[in-house]
Amino acid sequence: MAAICFYFQVHQPYRLKNYSFVKIGKDHFYEATALNVEILNRVADRCYLPANRLMKSLIDENDGKFKISYSITGTCLEQLHRHRPDVIDSFRKLYETGCVEFFSETYYHSLAALYSLPEFERQVKMHEKAMLNILGVKTKVFRNTELMYQNGFADVLDNLGYKMVLAEGSIKYLGKEAANQIFIATNQKTKILPRNFIFSDDIAFRFSDPSWSEYPLMADTFASWLHKIEDPGGSINLFMDYETFGEHRKTETGIFEFMKHLPTQILKDKNFHFATPSDLLKIKKPNPPVYNATTWSSWADEDKDASAWTEDNMQKDALKKIYALEQPLLTLKKPDLLDVWGKLQTSDHFYYMSTRYRNDATHQAFSPYKSPYDAYLNYMNVLSDFEGLIGK
Amino acid sequence: MLTGGLGTACYGLVKALSQYADVQLIIPQADRNQNLENVKIKGLNYYGVTGEDAIEVPEVPLEEYAKVHKVPAEFSNPYPVGIGFAKEAKALVAPEAIRALYSTGEPYGPNIMQKVATYAEVVSRMALEMDFDVIHAHDWITYPAAVKIKEMTGKPLVVHVHSLETDRVGEKAKGEWNKVFEVEYKGMLKADRVIPVSRYTQECAMEHYGIAEEKFFPVHNAIDPAETFRIPNKSGEKLVLFLGRVTFQKGPEFMVETAWKLLQVYPKVMFFVAGVGDMMDDLKKKVLERKIDHKFVFAGFLSKTNVKKVLAQADVYFMPSVSEPFGLSALEAAQFDVPCVISRQSGVSEVLPNALNADFWDTEKFANYIYGLLNYEGIREDMVSKTRKDIAQLSWDDSAQDVMEVYHSLGV
Numbered sequence: 131m132a133a134i135c136f137y138f139q140v141h142q143p144y145r146l147k148n149y150s151f152v153k154i155g156k157d158h159f160y161e162a163t164a165l166n167v168e169i170l171n172r173v174a175d176r177c178y179l180p181a182n183r184l185m186k187s188l189i190d191e192n193d194g195k196f197k198i199s200y201s202i203t204g205t206c207l208e209q210l211h212r213h214r215p216d217v218i219d220s221f222r223k224l225y226e227t228g229c230v231e232f233f234s235e236t237y238y239h240s241l242a243a244l245y246s247l248p249e250f251e252r253q254v255k256m257h258e259k260a261m262l263n264i265l266g267v268k269t270k271v272f273r274n275t276e277l278m279y280q281n282g283f284a285d286v287l288d289n290l291g292y293k294m295v296l297a298e299g300s301i302k303y304l305g306k307e308a309a310n311q312i313f314i315a316t317n318q319k320t321k322i323l324p325r326n327f328i329f330s331d332d333i334a335f336r337f338s339d340p341s342w343s344e345y346p347l348m349a350d351t352f353a354s355w356l357h358k359i360e361d362p363g364g365s366i367n368l369f370m371d372y373e374t375f376g377e378h379r380k381t382e383t384g385i386f387e388f389m390k391h392l393p394t395q396i397l398k399d400k401n402f403h404f405a406t407p408s409d410l411l412k413i414k415k416p417n418p419p420v421y422n423a424t425t426w427s428s429w430a431d432e433d434k435d436a437s438a439w440t441e442d443n444m445q446k447d448a449l450k451k452i453y454a455l456e457q458p459l460l461t462l463k464k465p466d467l468l469d470v471w472g473k474l475q476t477s478d479h480f481y482y483m484s485t486r487y488r489n490d491a492t493h494q495a496f497s498p499y500k501s502p503y504d505a506y507l508n509y510m511n512v513l514s515d516f517e518g519l520i521g522k
Numbered sequence: 523m524l525t526g527g528l529g530t531a532c533y534g535l536v537k538a539l540s541q542y543a544d545v546q547l548i549i550p551q552a553d554r555n556q557n558l559e560n561v562k563i564k565g566l567n568y569y570g571v572t573g574e575d576a577i578e579v580p581e582v583p584l585e586e587y588a589k590v591h592k593v594p595a596e597f598s599n600p601y602p603v604g605i606g607f608a609k610e611a612k613a614l615v616a617p618e619a620i621r622a623l624y625s626t627g628e629p630y631g632p633n634i635m636q637k638v639a640t641y642a643e644v645v646s647r648m649a650l651e652m653d654f655d656v657i658h659a660h661d662w663i664t665y666p667a668a669v670k671i672k673e674m675t676g677k678p679l680v681v682h683v684h685s686l687e688t689d690r691v692g693e694k695a696k697g698e699w700n701k702v703f704e705v706e707y708k709g710m711l712k713a714d715r716v717i718p719v720s721r722y723t724q725e726c727a728m729e730h731y732g733i734a735e736e737k738f739f740p741v742h743n744a745i746d747p748a749e750t751f752r753i754p755n756k757s758g759e760k761l762v763l764f765l766g767r768v769t770f771q772k773g774p775e776f777m778v779e780t781a782w783k784l785l786q787v788y789p790k791v792m793f794f795v796a797g798v799g800d801m802m803d804d805l806k807k808k809v810l811e812r813k814i815d816h817k818f819v820f821a822g823f824l825s826k827t828n829v830k831k832v833l834a835q836a837d838v839y840f841m842p843s844v845s846e847p848f849g850l851s852a853l854e855a856a857q858f859d860v861p862c863v864i865s866r867q868s869g870v871s872e873v874l875p876n877a878l879n880a881d882f883w884d885t886e887k888f889a890n891y892i893y894g895l896l897n898y899e900g901i902r903e904d905m906v907s908k909t910r911k912d913i914a915q916l917s918w919d920d921s922a923q924d925v926m927e928v929y930h931s932l933g934v
Contacts, residue, residue: 151788151890443899
């Protein structure tokens with residue numbers, strides 16, 4: 131029996147407002163609130179609500195045989211809770227079906243795992259609490275920001291009680307092993323679900339590309355590709371942004387129609403079923419292959435590493451400066467400042483500063499800035515003011 | 523050769539073009555110390571004398587040609603040196619007078635229209651005796667000659683636009699007495715192809731002159747590799763460099779606004795102004811009014827050697843031009859690893875994607891950029907290293923090949 135494991139990432143950052151140097155020391159409010167609410171409303175109406183409706187109906191129609199998972203960042207959860215409680219309700223209803231799993235991650239969708247483990251732990255606990263308080267969900271499986279993972283990280287997760295983590299299924303980290311199985315970390319304890327990036331990106335990226343040889347992709351065709359996979363006794367992991375539905379790929383592309391027909395098409399082959407990572411945790415298979423990432427892996431770009439966030443001097447400088455505030459903030463013990471600090475750690479800010487991927491359509495679609503330099507300068511102005519508040 | 527961007531650009535382009543085509547260069551004022559391999563250069567300052575670069579006097583005497591109106595005295599002067607007219611301009615015919623006209627060492631000048639008229643008369647006469655396939659004219663001063671040659675020979679005409687009167691004087695270009703606008707319009711209208719030095723200049727030519735889009739084929743300027751160096755700045759104050767003529771076109775008033783905004787927050791900076799121009803007094807007055815005169819150095823016109831020395835010390839190159847067809851000096855600054863903050867209304871921003879640009883009137887944004895470059899250490903190295911790659915992409919050879927493509931498109 132081969133499992134299909136669908137997981138959708140739900141995230142919205144707190145984008146910064148246009149913060150000119152003249153505001154430093156005078157204006158301590160950094161968020162582009164109107165813009166953030168506008169985008170949230172747009173994505174809620176185009177993606178979250180209709181996609182949740184679709185997923186709910188697919189679960190109902192298939193008598194619980196269709197299962198999916200989500201990870202919702204704290205920054206998104208918080209904004210939805212405040213501005214779009216209807217979306218929170220619809221996620222809650224999905225959870226009540228018993229066919230939906232939610233994961234843990236850093237509250238602020240941050241890179242804390244790379245720069246400060248105590249801060250990482252703080253954010254994971256915050257996220258666990260928010261999931262419980264807002265959605266009533268107890269999380270068991272972990273996914274890190276942008277699927278970032280490296281070998282030593284498994285022990286950190288193990289200490290926090292997580293038995294399974296999601297990661298990118300690049301050949302760089304899987305070696306010669308077939309992608310569609312459950313891997314184990316180098317600590318021989320933590321289970322790793324690698325993303326099948328080819329099938330995932332067929333839906334997330336190539337689906338609406340007219341120059342793609344398989345365009346337009348139909349559900350039966352896609353299901354037939356999955357059916358042809360030799361079953362390695364694991365799962366085919368389709369991980370993508372939830373915003374793929376209706377936001378990155380507009381409704382007119384037929385993405386909702388595609389998804390509507392996909393479960394039935396996949397279940398036509400009796401050897402296939404849907405699973406959540408927690409279902410997969412129950413599988414006991416001797417000698418699983420080892421997932422080996424000696425440096426940080428991620429699901430981004432072609433390199434599948436952390437370079438899109440950390441490679442440029444601007445990114446390094448901004449990251450160094452934001453994480454240098456940890457000690458002063460811990461001394462101050464002011465929750466409101468800690469929250470601002472957390473929001474400034476959101477990985478999106480650093481992604482916008484990437485020069486290498488400047489002309490990449492994906493990067494451009496996400497960034498509210500005209501250039502990576504604008505992103506850096508705006509961030510640094512904000513950070514200068516924030517440093518002033520901390521007295522650094 | 524002419525001063526400023528036009529001369530530098532023509533030199534670079536013609537040098538590269540001579541690999542692919544037989545180039546005969548006829549310029550108002552040649553310099554016998556400045557030769558170009560494979561290029562025959564003739565200068566009107568050697569009219570009627572002997573030598574390879576000299577121009578023979580035709581058997582049938584020259585005719586007086588253009589008549590130009592008087593220019594009002596209050597006309598603000600955008601050119602490197604004086605322009606204006608004491609009387610109506612007619613082409614000169616006497617060899618001695620022609621030689622004298624082009625031997626002043628002063629480009630443009632008060633009798634510019636006479637120079638243009640005489641150039642048209644002499645060069646069109648020369649063209650009748652020459653064997654050539656295409657006429658390629660650079661900027662308005664040569665357009666009347668080029669149009670005349672096209673009319674006489676029927677050979678295809680390419681006009682190269684390095685700068686437009688609308689760039690230099692703005693809306694005043696369309697004033698009734700401004701014959702330069704007319705000359706430019708007629709040149710582009712009669713041309714078979716127009717080569718602007720940027721997409722920006724193409725847009726200007728289309729918008730202000732109404733020239734049809736299909737005529738255009740933009741070819742960017744380039745820059746030859748050069749030895750660069752850095753001189754450590756020990757003054758304790760950062761150096762922002764403005765390099766160019768102090769004229770309406772270069773946006774000196776926006777520099778003052780930017781400087782004032784920056785200095786309110788960040789006082790450890792000097793503005794170094796290298797250049798002269800008709801708005802110099804106005805600039806100094808504005809700086810005084812804003813009480814930031816102690817933060818400005820007015821260095822006047824600098825030699826090439828001195829420009830390099832200043833570039834080697836500058837922390838930021840600032841070009842707030844109101845309308846800059848290209849902006850070669852920004853490339854020179856970038857070559858010296860100086861991060862550039864430049865006007866979006868410029869051609870050079872098309873080839874320097876890793877410079878910071880803003881609309882020329884957006885002085886807070888300019889100030890914000892300069893502030894960032896002077897305060898945040900992460901950005902300089904990223905900009906400079908990417909800009910090095912951008913510059914390495916540029917070559918006069920590529921530009922010359924683009925020009926050849928234009929010729930080929932005319933069946934040449």
